[in-house]
Amino acid sequence: MRRILVVSNGHGEDTIGVALARALGALGYGVEAVPLVGRGRAYEEAGFAVRGPRQEMPSGGFALESLRALWADLRAGWFTMSLAHYKAVREAARGACATLVVGDVYALGVGSLFGRRPLFLMQCRSSVRAGPGRPYSVTERLMMRRAARVYPREAEGETWLRACGLGNVVYLGNPMLDALEDDAPALPPPYLLLLPGSRQDAYESLPRMLEAARRLGDTGLTPVVAWAGLPLEGTSMGEWQVEPQRFCHPDGTTVHLVRGLSKALLLGSRVALSTSGTAAEQAAGYGVPLVGFPTSGPQYTRAFAERQKRLLADALMLVDPDPGAIAAGVRRFLASAELQARARAAGRAAMGEPGAAQRIALDLHRHLVM
Template sequence: MKPILIVSNGHGEDTIGVALGKALAALGYGVEAVPLVGRGLAYEEAGFAVWGPRKEMPSGGFALQSPKALWADLRSGWFSMSLAHYRAVRWVARQALATLVVGDIYALLVGGLLGRRPLFLVQCRSTLRALGRPYSVTERLLMRRAMRVYPREPEGEAWLRARGVGQAVWLGNPMLDAVGEGSFGVPPPYLLLLPGSRQDAYESLPKMLEAARLLGDLGLKPVVAWAGLPLEPLPLLGWRLEATGERQGVTHRLCHPDGTIAYLARGLLKSLLLGSRVAVSTSGTAAEQAAGYGVPLVGFPTSGPQYTRAFAEGQKRLLGAALLLVEPSPSAIAQGVRRFLFSPKMQAQARSDGRAAMGEPGAAQRIALDLHRFLM
């Protein structure tokens, strides 16, 4: 059977693309992917064919947030890389059955203009709850080219339908299905550290680790959900990084002379979420997945490119009491964690708000079945 082409633009979008790809593969479809941001490791690890350049840009996909970020990407070859992406989309589209876009307006523009129709869109980033008016006129015009548009929340369906996108339908949020399963090997409870998949991680993880040292009396095992960034640039003053030789699960241990051990993990996020009492986060998708699984979050702003103060405040509007924002210092982070752990009322409200914002698991299968109806 001809494959379905998935076009996505971000690490979180890639993991959602993998969840959708697995659901489509279970229905008998082939899946091939062109990730427009980053190296597409999630697709590769899932066994899907990945096309186009596999390069990390300095902005991590947030080039339009500032002139400095845009210039850094341009100097690093963004223009030639993007042309190669476009060629890859057109090449795969020639033999594809349909195009599934997972992402925002840029992915929709590329997939919609260069991909193979019919076109389907999973809009997993924009949210009325955080932005109020998430979709521009241009984006809505592009959406009208799609056979189906799957927004991330029920309010999105009504909002889009009222503005001329009649093919919008809400079937749930596939973010909650984009979590790797399997046995982690380190018994809970965990203090989950989510530094994110962009360059912010190199700034935020050292602060998270120092906060974990301040929380040593709580009996929580610090576990870093690492998104696959190179470890060489990570500043680890006082910590020793030990490789375990594993590709999934615990790939490294971070050891401090005071006896603190933090486990650096790849994949198996569901096991981590189910075993975590609280998470410290400067991430996008992973934070929202944690909130959906009822894990309270302590977040703090970075200098970017992703988890700036504005981004953090937008995520707070989305997640409500599930996210507590603090200042970017180890002591403030540790204090925020203690506030959650010693307040059953805060924990209960965090679970309620997180699940209200994220919905229930199973959306990837529902979307795949809906898409299948149009391709039969």
């Protein structure tokens, strides 16, 4: 069996990498992964081999967002970890027939230097829609020229890169929409979906979301937290009691807890509260209006939230990080069929149609058999 090496640099990128790996597996390829950020649980849980160090850095992959985050990662052993990553990529590449990079310029650099040609890139981070400025740096575009194929996350990306002289770029959709499980929760819809995210921000934003959900008890929506896997044992949520499958408030309010995000959960949701990256974009792509609010980081800072707002447009309503403001945002969506319709249209315009993972895998396969 021919094997493909997948190199990704982020939690969301890992989930996209899994979707692509499954599609490649259906075409007869074996897959090994080297995740450059975090522990690579998504690959492991999907049954794919994972190489390299499995270390979490304090910044959660956002070291360049601030000097403090960068210094924290350096003190935690970023250089030693990175050298081990490069070694793992080089070793895995020896038996591979190609390298698929899922991520940004850093992952592309690692794949280019240490991976196996031909090189394919799924650039799922940079967005022309999210602007302002130049979405792809000169350095990244130079490295893109060495790839057999570049898959941008949006149609505008293909247009922009081709205008810069890159002829190896093709938009086939955003596989983020395929990176979802099919498990249906045993809970009655419609849902009020809570998406705190996969970084440390979740511990800050979840208590505010829970309080907002308590204030929305009269809406008839079933509140559900899609938790991304961070430890909950020993954490404090104020007045809320943390139980294995729910959060309970002394006034009797119950908010259900599920592990991970599923397609069925999205299809049953009326509105989502979000301080997430990938999960928010998946929700928008499935037509779920979002109410977001900034945190102190490391991920969902005000700058990140504003970039996501430019990307998702009317699909995302940004409010102050206050439970009252969050609940009011939800009520605005629920009270307006026009706002809901605009949110669905904007989300689908930003995210495209499902099925991109299969289309990209087939395109990659055609290159390898030519």
